[in-house]
Amino acid sequence: MASSLQPAAAAESATPVTAPATAVAPQDVAPYDALFLYSFGGPDKPEDVVPFLRNVTAGKGIPDERLEEVGEHYYQFGGKSPINEQNLALKAALEAELARRGLDLPVVWGNRNWAPYTTDAIDELERLGAKHAVALVTSAYSSYSGCRQYREDLAVVLRERGQLGSDGSTGVQFDKIRPYFNHPGFVQANIDAVLDAYTALAAAGGSGQRARLVFVTHSIPDTMEAASGLWQAPYSRQHESVAALVTSAVSERLGHDVAWDLAYCSRSGPPSQPWLEPDINDHLEALAADGVRDVVMSPIGFVSDHMEVAYDLDTEALATAKELGITAVRAGTVGTREPFVRGLVDLLLERAALARGEEVVEATVGDLPAVPSVDRPNCCLRRHEEPTGIPALCSEDMYQ
Numbered sequence: 001m002a003s004s005l006q007p008a009a010a011a012e013s014a015t016p017v018t019a020p021a022t023a024v025a026p027q028d029v030a031p032y033d034a035l036f037l038y039s040f041g042g043p044d045k046p047e048d049v050v051p052f053l054r055n056v057t058a059g060k061g062i063p064d065e066r067l068e069e070v071g072e073h074y075y076q077f078g079g080k081s082p083i084n085e086q087n088l089a090l091k092a093a094l095e096a097e098l099a100r101r102g103l104d105l106p107v108v109w110g111n112r113n114w115a116p117y118t119t120d121a122i123d124e125l126e127r128l129g130a131k132h133a134v135a136l137v138t139s140a141y142s143s144y145s146g147c148r149q150y151r152e153d154l155a156v157v158l159r160e161r162g163q164l165g166s167d168g169s170t171g172v173q174f175d176k177i178r179p180y181f182n183h184p185g186f187v188q189a190n191i192d193a194v195l196d197a198y199t200a201l202a203a204a205g206g207s208g209q210r211a212r213l214v215f216v217t218h219s220i221p222d223t224m225e226a227a228s229g230l231w232q233a234p235y236s237r238q239h240e241s242v243a244a245l246v247t248s249a250v251s252e253r254l255g256h257d258v259a260w261d262l263a264y265c266s267r268s269g270p271p272s273q274p275w276l277e278p279d280i281n282d283h284l285e286a287l288a289a290d291g292v293r294d295v296v297m298s299p300i301g302f303v304s305d306h307m308e309v310a311y312d313l314d315t316e317a318l319a320t321a322k323e324l325g326i327t328a329v330r331a332g333t334v335g336t337r338e339p340f341v342r343g344l345v346d347l348l349l350e351r352a353a354l355a356r357g358e359e360v361v362e363a364t365v366g367d368l369p370a371v372p373s374v375d376r377p378n379c380c381l382r383r384h385e386e387p388t389g390i391p392a393l394c395s396e397d398m399y400q
């Protein structure tokens with residue numbers, strides 16, 4: 001088990017992180033006339049914190065104590081999440097990459113939980129005269145929180161605007177880029193970030209090159225895990241696939257087998273409800289008990305250093321490591337790293353070719369196939385086998 005204290009077996013051979021040779025890179029954005037960068041959102045100032053948390057948690061049964069605690073995380077950072085600036089940086093990087101390739105496509109940014117909201121983004125798409133946008137969500141894996149909730153929120157907002165027809169939409173039409181955890185660009189950017197972290201640890205002295213590699217992602221309830229990735233492999237398994245690829249490339253570069261684990265952060269919900277484990281703090285404790293002294297934490301579950309990273313990992317988990325006498329370094333997220341941004345534009349072109357009905361070899365690395373761009377009905381529900389009747393765009397059931 002990847003999450004046990006036993007080092008996971010290194011992958012048989014290092015898979016080269018490049019697109020398959022047969023993949024012909026299409027260079028056409030048609031039928032799309034806009035790229036919709038769709039994210040979570042976060043507060044910009046202290047007065048935003050409580051209204052933001054209300055938006056995030058509406059109807060989700062998160063205990064009040066947890067909300068107060070999470071509010072404190074934001075106040076410790078001046079009431080401002082780094083996420084909005086990070087999304088603006090990603091938007092600028094995407095615009096630069098599109099321009100570099102001579103692709104003419106406006107990028108519009110919007111969030112589920114804070115301004116600019118979904119409806120603001122649709123207003124802007126309409127102002128630009130967009131008819132068919134492709135959505136890129138800032139989440140690499142399948143799950144309700146990282147996939148379906150974006151598609152539901154988009155459908156609900158379109159319905160509120162009187163623009164949701166039986167074919168999905170009567171206003172701007174939306175497609176979505178597939179979850180990209182196993183795209184070569186995302187994996188390569190994570191490999192680069194982890195290698196940088198090993199270099200930083202070695203510079204700090206000690207036995208850094210031998211550090212344990214601990215991958216971290218957002219915990220989700222077991223029922224959400226069971227409903228995720230129905231096409232082939234659930235949320236946790238998708239992370240294990242990325243972890244094995246990153247570990248294999250890092251082991252090859254360092255010249256020895258690196259041991260890895262997968263741990264989880266940012267659990268919420270009542271204690272009675274099972275969520276994915278082990279928690280990163282508990283896991284560090286177990287590692288310390290096992291004699292581990294050096295750790296590289298790689299947050300493969302997140303695409304930027306937003307609050308879950310800044311607080312749950314950099315503040316809390318690094319403090320836990322210090323108390324335990326572990327020297328720990330947190331690797332960067334993919335952020336605006338070049339292989340990641342280039343990969344996102346490749347994914348956009350791949351999605352456009354699919355929308356045009358062309359034969360496409362989807363670029364993937366590792367042991368899992370590409371997630372379908374049009375989701376299966378009821379995929380990534382909030383709770384396994386509990387359809388809510390809320391429509392979700394970009395799934396087969398919307399187009400029946």
Ligand SMILES: CC1=C(CCC(=O)O)c2cc3nc(cc4[nH]c(cc5[nH]c(cc1n2)c(C)c5CCC(=O)O)c(CCC(=O)O)c4C)C(CCC(=O)O)=C3C
Pocket residue numbers: 040041042043053056057060062066067070081082083138139140143145146218219220221224266267268269301302303306307308
């Ligand atoms: C899988 C996943 C991702 C990764 C994929 C992705 O990146 O999308 C993610 C990202 C994020 N989560 C974020 C913030 C929050 N998530 C919460 C609550 C929850 N997250 C969940 C899951 C995920 N969340 C779940 C199952 C809940 C319980 C409620 C529910 O069942 O939906 C809460 C409520 C309080 C709390 O419970 O912690 C907050 C404030 C921010 C913004 C950070 C910033 O402001 O910089 C980001 C990027």
Ligand SMILES: [Fe+2]
Pocket residue numbers: 145218
């Ligand atoms: Fe979250």
